[in-house]
Amino acid sequence: MAVAIGIRVRYFARLREQAGVENEALQVTVGSTLADVYDATRASHPALEPDRASVRVALNQEFVDWATKVSDGDEIAFVPPVSGGFTDAL
């Protein structure tokens, strides 16, 4: 039984400064959601933004919601609001 999958996590702008890294490879358990991944990164980077509601997440360069599950080889990006604020205009 496969117990772990490999993903790459990228951080941008304020979140990059809080994490102290631009990107990192992580192993997570099969069935993990993006919310689980964020919680795991907060455990290893305690300075990371505690209010997940103020963070947006992109999976393979598309904005998605936190309940989305990750797959092996995925690129995940945690991003703060942009200067215009971020809406779901598109």
Add this chain to the structure above:
Amino acid sequence: MRYDVTTGPIDAREMEAAVAHPGAGAICTFTGIVRDNSRGQSVTHLDYEAYAEMAVPQMRKIGDEIKQRWPGARVAMAHRTGHLEVGETSVVVCVSAPHREEAIAACKWGIDTLKDSVPIWKKEHAADGSYWIEGDAAKPVASP
């Protein structure tokens, strides 16, 4: 159609030439410039950071949506990243269309949507410190 995230200067005239064609009776260009003040403080310079692999496809989506909403429109967009001084151009959105109403409306929608949805961040270096600008919030930089 041209969509760029670039560390070099943006040439708005060249972008206008790229969207010009004989059926376009109007070209509307929005140019964003680094201002010398913000939130009542003087600004010395800015740094822009992009998630370029996502920002360019997001710009393309905006351009495709403009072409759907305003038939006949052609679009070019460019955003600069890195260190920018006061007076430098940070972003250009350029739309050509058969008539001025469409060109102006599409250009306004384009820059508004770009500012709201394209993953590019602004760090403002002001007299009272450095801040990430996130919507209406200015978040102080812990270690500039």
